[in-house]
Amino acid sequence: MSDYAKDVLVDADWLQEHLNDESVRVVEVDENPALYAEAHIPGAIGFDWREDLQDPVRRDFLGPEAFGELFGSHGVSNDHTIVLYGDRNNWFAAYTYWYLKYYGHDKVLLLNGPREKWISDGRPTSAELPSYDPVSFTAQPGDQAIRAYRDEVLASIDTSTKLVDVRSPAEFAGEIISPQGYEQEGAQRGGHIPGAASIPWVQAVREDGTFKSADELRDLYAGKGVLNGDDIIAYCRIGERSAHTWFVLHELLGRDEVKNYDGSWTEWGNMVGVPVEKGA
Numbered sequence: 001m002s003d004y005a006k007d008v009l010v011d012a013d014w015l016q017e018h019l020n021d022e023s024v025r026v027v028e029v030d031e032n033p034a035l036y037a038e039a040h041i042p043g044a045i046g047f048d049w050r051e052d053l054q055d056p057v058r059r060d061f062l063g064p065e066a067f068g069e070l071f072g073s074h075g076v077s078n079d080h081t082i083v084l085y086g087d088r089n090n091w092f093a094a095y096t097y098w099y100l101k102y103y104g105h106d107k108v109l110l111l112n113g114p115r116e117k118w119i120s121d122g123r124p125t126s127a128e129l130p131s132y133d134p135v136s137f138t139a140q141p142g143d144q145a146i147r148a149y150r151d152e153v154l155a156s157i158d159t160s161t162k163l164v165d166v167r168s169p170a171e172f173a174g175e176i177i178s179p180q181g182y183e184q185e186g187a188q189r190g191g192h193i194p195g196a197a198s199i200p201w202v203q204a205v206r207e208d209g210t211f212k213s214a215d216e217l218r219d220l221y222a223g224k225g226v227l228n229g230d231d232i233i234a235y236c237r238i239g240e241r242s243a244h245t246w247f248v249l250h251e252l253l254g255r256d257e258v259k260n261y262d263g264s265w266t267e268w269g270n271m272v273g274v275p276v277e278k279g280a
Helices: 012-017 034-038 064-073 091-102 115-120 150-156 169-173 214-222 240-252 264-268
Strands: 024-030 045-048 081-085 108-111 162-165 232-235 258-260
Touching: 024 034, 024 091, 081 091, 091 108, 091 240, 150 232, 150 264, 162 240, 214 240, 232 240, 232 264, 240 258
Parallel strands: 024 045, 024 081, 081 108, 162 232, 232 258
Antiparallel strands: none
């Protein structure tokens, strides 16, 4: 996978060969956490993105101490290489990748292809829960260079910063506020941030969930003018799909000045007084 800017993807063959490698910890993070109990890659640790990875009250990150405790208590240390995967073409796996990078853990990789591909290819699975001895995991101070906040997003409108809306075209146009099945998590208003380019996250992957080539990805984002600016901010509804796009732009294409606005539309669409556009 040398055509990408960074060596951050592993293929299924590599992962299957390293399932018993004590220096590697495999972590599954699904949009539907119930899938992990049904079948997962042998030895994989399962995290619930809502219950484990977010503050239960603030809809925000865990603090660094709680984040370190979560990983350490599951047998993941700073010395481990973490390989992430999940359902929905790795939505929350990519989110967790970005989250780990935010807290300074650089030894992290993403499986090129989701759990659905692993299973459909007939690779080994297990329903057994792994047991690892607790270890120490220290989270570094958050890397603000890869995370955008609402005030920064507001200030970026009508500047050279490129905003990328990675939601579906219907969400971008304001025809729906949230995807079907997520209505209870919607915002008060539909639409998009003025000036944002609509590039749905799914356009970055093939039918089997693996990433398109570097040349195809460059053409995709350059065609919408995203690669013309110095700074790029990606957003979606709650930050997981935009983390997937952040991974593509920052890690696969090597664009340094890329941030994920994880507040995304559930924050922007509920704020009073911020500008909103509707229509394609």
